[in-house]
């Protein structure tokens with residue numbers, strides 16, 4: 115009896131872990147990305163290097179997650195934009211550590227450019243007025 119229970123508990127754990135590792139809703143990822151992006155812009159405006167570095171590091175992770183999502187779906191252009199965004203975020207971290215504000219702004223423009231490129235092609239308003247993925 116106890117053994118059965120143990121087995122069930124283990125199976126349940128494995129199941130929950132699996133769920134946690136599975137993809138979260140795309141929308142949630144986008145909202146986090148938008149939040150980090152706004153925060154980065156504010157930190158850049160305020161010339162707060164420390165805050166900007168943290169935001170850019172977070173953005174790099176989120177872009178990586180996005181890149182995985184699109185590469186799984188085999189959408190080449192979106193995968194590339196996600197990759198470019200991640201590269202720009204990484205360059206911001208680097209420039210920030212080097213104290214190069216100008217380079218940070220240039221890379222920030224590159225980063226936000228990827229938002230528009232991808233939205234223009236892969237985002238559309240659904241019948242309920244909510245954003246959805248268009249492939």
Ligand code: HEC
Pocket residue numbers: 140141142144145147148151180184192193195196199225226228229230232233236237238244245246247248
């Ligand atoms: C590789 C493609 C891609 C890139 C790059 C991208 N997005 Fe998106 N985004 C989408 C798609 C597709 C949707 C619509 C699906 C959704 O909202 O769930 C979306 C939706 C959104 C939404 C609406 C979320 C909602 O449903 O309420 C916001 C906000 C957003 N993106 C912000 C950004 C910002 C900011 C960036 C750049 C820093 C960015 N996105 C970069 C593809 C992308």
